[in-house]
Amino acid sequence: MKRIIALWIALCVLLSGCNIAMPPPDIEATVQTAVQQTVAAPTPRAILATPTFEDNLRTLQEKLSSLCWVAYSPTHFDPDKGLYPSETDIREDLRILYNARFRGLVTYGATSPSQQIPRLAKEAGFEGVIMGVWSPTSAEEIANAKGATAYVDGYSVGNEGLFFGRYDFNTLKATMDDVRTATQRPVATTEVLSSYFGDANLRELGDWVFPTAHPYWNGVKTPQPAVTWTQQQFVALSGLYTATYKLVVFKEVGLPTAGDPLVSEAGQADYYRLLRGTSVKFVCFEAFDQPWKTSQPVEPYWGLFKSDRSPKSVVNYICAQSFLYLPLTLGQSLAGS
Numbered sequence: 001m002k003r004i005i006a007l008w009i010a011l012c013v014l015l016s017g018c019n020i021a022m023p024p025p026d027i028e029a030t031v032q033t034a035v036q037q038t039v040a041a042p043t044p045r046a047i048l049a050t051p052t053f054e055d056n057l058r059t060l061q062e063k064l065s066s067l068c069w070v071a072y073s074p075t076h077f078d079p080d081k082g083l084y085p086s087e088t089d090i091r092e093d094l095r096i097l098y099n100a101r102f103r104g105l106v107t108y109g110a111t112s113p114s115q116q117i118p119r120l121a122k123e124a125g126f127e128g129v130i131m132g133v134w135s136p137t138s139a140e141e142i143a144n145a146k147g148a149t150a151y152v153d154g155y156s157v158g159n160e161g162l163f164f165g166r167y168d169f170n171t172l173k174a175t176m177d178d179v180r181t182a183t184q185r186p187v188a189t190t191e192v193l194s195s196y197f198g199d200a201n202l203r204e205l206g207d208w209v210f211p212t213a214h215p216y217w218n219g220v221k222t223p224q225p226a227v228t229w230t231q232q233q234f235v236a237l238s239g240l241y242t243a244t245y246k247l248v249v250f251k252e253v254g255l256p257t258a259g260d261p262l263v264s265e266a267g268q269a270d271y272y273r274l275l276r277g278t279s280v281k282f283v284c285f286e287a288f289d290q291p292w293k294t295s296q297p298v299e300p301y302w303g304l305f306k307s308d309r310s311p312k313s314v315v316n317y318i319c320a321q322s323f324l325y326l327p328l329t330l331g332q333s334l335a336g337s
Helices: 002-017 027-040 053-066 087-099 114-124 139-147 169-183 193-198 223-241 265-275 328-336
Strands: 069-071 104-106 128-133 154-159 187-190 250-253 282-284
Touching: 053 128, 087 114, 114 128, 114 139, 128 139, 139 169, 154 169, 169 187, 193 223, 223 250, 223 265
Parallel strands: 069 104, 069 282, 104 128, 128 154, 154 187, 250 282
Antiparallel strands: none
């Protein structure tokens, strides 16, 4: 052991005493190698996180609270006669609505050609789209709805189908859960307002609350009483969600403009003008008159526009920044251009 240590010490002394010239490092080659490695290295890409369901719900809630919304069924449409709008018809409808400052759109079905509406709406500049699925039992509608996810902010599955017996609660809930899971978008359903007060299961269904609320069908037909009724119902229903903080938005509110001596274009205009001064969150019902709806005398006349797309009095200020009423002759270019 001592001998090994001695040899080691001697070797160290020998090496330290020798003037062994070591070749200098090739600085230029080292720099070039480093540059080549830097150029060859892949540039890191920004990783965009996919929005979560919670992100999408928060975004939709913000849009429902800030945008001017309208419920939309196309012109040149009569399902009873098998008449459906072309893409050109839909684009022109959307152009008219956009020029009237609507930025949120609610549809009713996902069959052809309605499944195109979310894409066409976003191309037209609409910021918010809620896509409707009329029948929760329709495989075609469900598939089309899932296929439109990129253009959809939320889904409204079913429209008053429990009230009219078109499907049952379990079927509706299963479809809503399926669409939510597949798309990661918020999902609601729509029933008549009175159903929410009496059905606890319905109140818990959906990611926000989206009932129809029509003063006319509750016997209130003139503007000021209709606005008072609408606000009272909104406050009462919202009070049922103080623990869960679900957003309440009335999917359909409005007054018809013909078919009853107590209604008129002026009455519709006054209703919306006054309603804008309340706390009610609502979607205007509806975009265009639908002549094919004939079950009641007033049914063809709920539109903010006539079936030929000409504007009614309300159009010129319903989505304006001001509450000032513009006479039709002064504001016609806004709605029709």
